[in-house]
Amino acid sequence: MVPFLDLKAQYAGIESEVLEAVRRSLASAQHVLGSEVAAFEEEFARYTGARFGVGVNSGTSALHLALLAAGVGPGDEVVTVSSTFVATVAAIDYVGARPVFVDVDPATLTMDVSKIPAAITNHTKAILPVHLHGHPADLDPVLDIAKKNKLHVIEDAAQAHGAEYKGRRVGSIGDLGCFSFYPGKNLGAYGEGGMVVTNNEELAHTVRMLRDWGQERKYHHDLKGFNYRMEGIQGAILRVKLRHLDGWTDARRRHASRYNALLDGLNLARPIELDWARHVYHVYAVRIAQRDRLQEMLQSQGIQTAIHYPIPVHLQKAYRDFGYSNGDLPVTEAAAKQLLSLPMYPELTEQQVKMVCEAVSSFNETTSEKAKPV
Structure with a gap:
């Protein structure tokens, strides 16, 4: 697991x-x-x-x-x-x-x-x-x-x-x-x-x-x-x-680099790090059109994932009074349907990262549908 x-x-x-x-x-x-x-x-x-x-x-x-x-x-x-x-x-x-x-930038989602x-x-x-x-x-x-x-x-x-x-x-x-x-x-x-x-x-x-x-x-x-x-x-x-945070951050960045390498060439969008940024990878989220199916498959193989965040705030029931509706923030709304967060924490092992990537690659081979650009 x-x-x-x-x-x-x-x-x-x-x-x-x-x-x-x-x-x-x-x-x-x-x-x-x-x-x-x-x-x-x-x-x-x-x-x-x-x-x-x-x-x-x-x-x-x-x-x-x-x-x-x-x-x-x-x-x-x-x-x-x-x-x-x-x-x-x-x-x-x-x-x-x-x-x-x-709305957010399609590349960074900020x-x-x-x-x-x-x-x-x-x-x-x-x-x-x-x-x-x-x-x-x-x-x-x-x-x-x-x-x-x-x-x-x-x-x-x-x-x-x-x-x-x-x-x-x-x-x-x-x-x-x-x-x-x-x-x-x-x-x-x-x-x-x-x-x-x-x-x-x-x-x-x-x-x-x-x-x-x-x-x-x-x-x-x-x-x-x-x-x-x-x-x-x-x-x-x-x-x-x-006192341990910098070391933990270095580990997260190594895991992200490993993910990036092993997921290269697959039909999904990986998180990016712009030239002016230092990403600390609190979350490593990929974007893929078949997000829910991929999550189910990974779960069946003992790989836990998460979705951040499936319903944007402007579409939440509690905040309808602000007057927003579907279509108002198209980039945000599309990303919410595609993002899947893979395991990410400092203590991950290389073998665990490899296991996750092999499972994602295996799923990728079963579908030709690409992550849709937004």
């Missing part, structure tokens, strides 16, 4: 370090925020190249607070994409704003920057690109458009820990960057966690207050805040795992 993700294998390699960190955290009795979280905030901000990091209880909370800190609220609009996890859009809804969707100008209105307050699957969005044009229109840029980097855009790590490039430490992420907690990073001291200060009931001092609530604090034990665990 080849699992889609094997967190047990990862834990086995760092068990002694994690247990020591947990013991240290428990002994400190600093169970919410505290010194371990503060140290992790500093270390992760430095890792991304940002001046400040604010730890929160989830990636969704990071997005929510980043939007609030940027002044986004009722009546405002945020330009974003539908090819993402629902949390990106939910956070916009939380602050009372309206998402304005633009925001199609050529579509942004037409989406901007007098109500636009921010642009929220998503670094999907670990490949950065094209940020320079986004930043240029934002500057001309006096908009904030908030990066959704939940899937892109350590990814680089033109030599700079994502998250630190826009006004605010939002990360998730959900267990399955490239850098995952043993529970929930998230962080906002920024180079703006005032924005960092606002996020720091908002995550802790809007207070600077205990019982002095200057803002209407939230209980979005990171737990001390997660900060301690994430400090351990951060």
Whole structure:
């Protein structure tokens, strides 16, 4: 069997370090925020190249607070994409704003920057690109458009820990960057966690207050805040795992290179890495017209796969009130029907990658239908 993700294998390699960190955290009795979280905030901000990091209880909370800190609220609009996890859009809804969707680039499936100008209105307050699957969005044009229109840029980097855009790590490039430490992420907690990073001291200060009931001092609530604090034990665990992240990323990139080589020439589209990008392969997703049949065949051979995401956010029942329908985002909609995520985690073996590719190749030989371009 080849699992889609094997967190047990990862834990086995760092068990002694994690247990020591947990013991240290428990002994400190600093169970919410505290010194371990503060140290992790500093270390992760430095890792991304940002001046400040604010730890929160989830990636969704990071997005929510980043939007609030940027002044986004009722009546405002945020330009974003539908090819993402629902949390990106939910956070916009939380602050009372309206998402304005633009389609994605067919190659990277990140925001199609050529579509942004037409989406901007007098109500636009921010642009929220998503670094999907670990490949950065094209940020320079986004930043240029934002500057001309006096908009904030908030990066959704939940899937892109350590990814680089033109030599700079994502998250630190826009006004605010939002990360998730959900267990399955490239850098995952043993529970929930998230962080906002920024180079703006005032924005960092606002996020720091908002995550802790809007207070600077205990019982002095200057803002209407939230209980979005990171737990001390997660900060301690994430400090351990951060030390291994670059090695894990190198392994992911080796697996992706191996996949690319072994799947070359088949009737499917492989993920790409543009010249200006460093892809960290949170997901290795191929595109193929017979996606569902391929998934069933792989499952029958003990190979687990996943689909990210079968229904774009703009077509989800919960978000019909935003007024979008089938056909509005053709590239996004076509990709949602074709993407299949193959096993990808650092502890994969070469033999496992080969097994997956041989199974995909065998399926490919049984069908002549190619992945349709979009």
